[in-house]
Amino acid sequence: DWSLHAKCRISRRSGDDEESVALRDEVRRVREAPVDSKTKSEFYALLAQRELAYGEHFRVLGDSRRTMDSAVVDLDMPQSVRSELGLYHLHPAILDGCFQSAAQIVPLEPDGSYSPFTYMPTHIGRLRQFSGLDDASHIYARRLTPEGDESSPELVTCQISILDSQDRVLVELSDVALTRVGRNSKQNASD
Numbered sequence: 001d002w003s004l005h006a007k008c009r010i011s012r013r014s015g016d017d018e019e020s021v022a023l024r025d026e027v028r029r030v031r032e033a034p035v036d037s038k039t040k041s042e043f044y045a046l047l048a049q050r051e052l053a054y055g056e057h058f059r060v061l062g063d064s065r066r067t068m069d070s071a072v073v074d075l076d077m078p079q080s081v082r083s084e085l086g087l088y089h090l091h092p093a094i095l096d097g098c099f100q101s102a103a104q105i106v107p108l109e110p111d112g113s114y115s116p117f118t119y120m121p122t123h124i125g126r127l128r129q130f131s132g133l134d135d136a137s138h139i140y141a142r143r144l145t146p147e148g149d150e151s152s153p154e155l156v157t158c159q160i161s162i163l164d165s166q167d168r169v170l171v172e173l174s175d176v177a178l179t180r181v182g183r184n185s186k187q188n189a190s191d
Contacts, residue, residue, distance in 0.1 A: 024167040027140050030072045034065035038104075040076055047103065050118045057081060060097035061139070064104055069143040071104035073097075075136050075162075085133050090171060098139055098160045098171075102178055105143040105158055109151045117152050117180045125175025133171070135164040144175075154180050 038046070040062045044054060062076030081093045099121045106115045144157045156178040162171040 020169060023140065023161065023169065026070060026142065027072055027163065027167050030065055030067050030070045030140070033067065035068060035108075036066050038064045043073075043104075046114060047100070050116075052118065054100075058093050058096055060093050061100055064101070066104045068108070069105060071101060071139075071141045073101040073104065073139045073141070075138055077136075089129055090127075091133065094133060094136065094162065098141075098162065098173060099176075099178075101139045101141045102156070102158055102160060102176065105141045106156055106178070107143075107146070107149060107151050107153065110149075115152045118182055119156060119178040120181050121176060122179040123175070123177035124173055126173070128172045128174070129170070130172075131164075131168075131170045133162065136162050136170055137165040138163050152180060156180075 040059070043061060043064055044059060047054065056078055057080050060075060060077050060081060062074035064071055064073040066072075075094070075097065077094070081091055085091055102121070103114070103119065106117075106119055109115060139160060139162055141158055141160045144159060146153045146156065158176050158178065160173040160176055161169050164170055
C-alpha cells in the first residue's frame with residue numbers, strides 16, 4: 001500500500017506582477033533602514049549559543065539586515081554547495097539556509113536582544129520554484145504572525161523567498177510555521 005505524503009502542481013509564472021514589485025520595495029526598505037545587522041560570523045555565533053552547530057557545507061548565509069518583522073540575508077555559498085547546484089532543484093543546504101534565515105524574524109526580546117529559544121520549521125504551506133539557483137544572491141524572510149511585540153512566541157509564521165541579484169523571486173516558501181522548541185539557555189544554565 002502507498003501513502004500520500006506530499007503533492008505538488010507545476011506551473012510557470014512570467015513577467016513582473018504587482019506582487020514582485022511590492023517585494024522589491026520591501027527588500028529595499030529592509031536594506032535602507034535595518035534595526036540590526038549581523039556579519040556571517042556573528043550570525044553563526046548566535047546560532048551556536050543555541051547549540052546549533054553547522055558544518056561548512058551548511059554555512060550558506062552571509063551578512064544580514066533586519067527590521068522588526070523582516071530580514072534580508074546574503075547568500076555566501078561555499079564552493080562545495082555552488083558546485084552541486086545543478087544536482088538539485090533546490091539544494092538541501094540552501095533550503096536549510098532559508099530556515100536559518102528565519103531566526104532573524106522571530107520577535108525581539110523586550111531588551112532588543114534575539115530570542116534565546118530555538119525555532120524549528122514544522123510546516124510549509126507551499127513551495128514554488130520559478131528558476132534555478134545559479135544567480136541566487138540573497139534570502140528575504142518576512143514574519144506574518146505573531147503581530148506585535150510578543151517575545152518568544154510559541155509559533156511564528158513567515159514567508160521566505162530566495163532572490164537573485166535583481167531581487168527577482170527564484171523560490172518562494174509560503175506559510176512556513178516555526179515552532180519554539182526546548183528550553184532557552186537561561187533555563188538550561190539554572191538546571
